[in-house]
Amino acid sequence: MTKILLVDDVYTARSMVERVLRHVGRYEVQAVGSGEEALALVAAEPPDLVVLDVCMNGMDGLKTLRELRAYGVACPVVAYTARTEHIRGEFVAQGFDAYVQKNGNLGSLLTTVRELVGT
16 A cells, blocks of 8 residues: 655645545555654655645745655655645755645645556
8 A cells, every 4th residue: 555644734634635545545644744743754664655735834845845855755745735826847846746736626636646656
């Protein structure tokens, strides 16, 4: 089963995405509310994919991404954010493998996850 790490500091957004990913039945999802929690989890067991909110309190998504890469996490990381002032290429230039805008429709996130993990 594909292991997905979901990082979002907004509980309602995190729980909704977690439920949808689990419902697909192919993903084992670990959901956390901060970059610090994400780093603690990957130290124990690296995921196959990370879905990472960019705007979070404390350690934001960009810093979390840099720290994940510094820890040796090489799996794909998806920028999942409500920020609209950036274009997809800017997120990829920052080191993300994909960008999905939070818009209430999780179809594009599911499509991106399937493309990146091949399931």
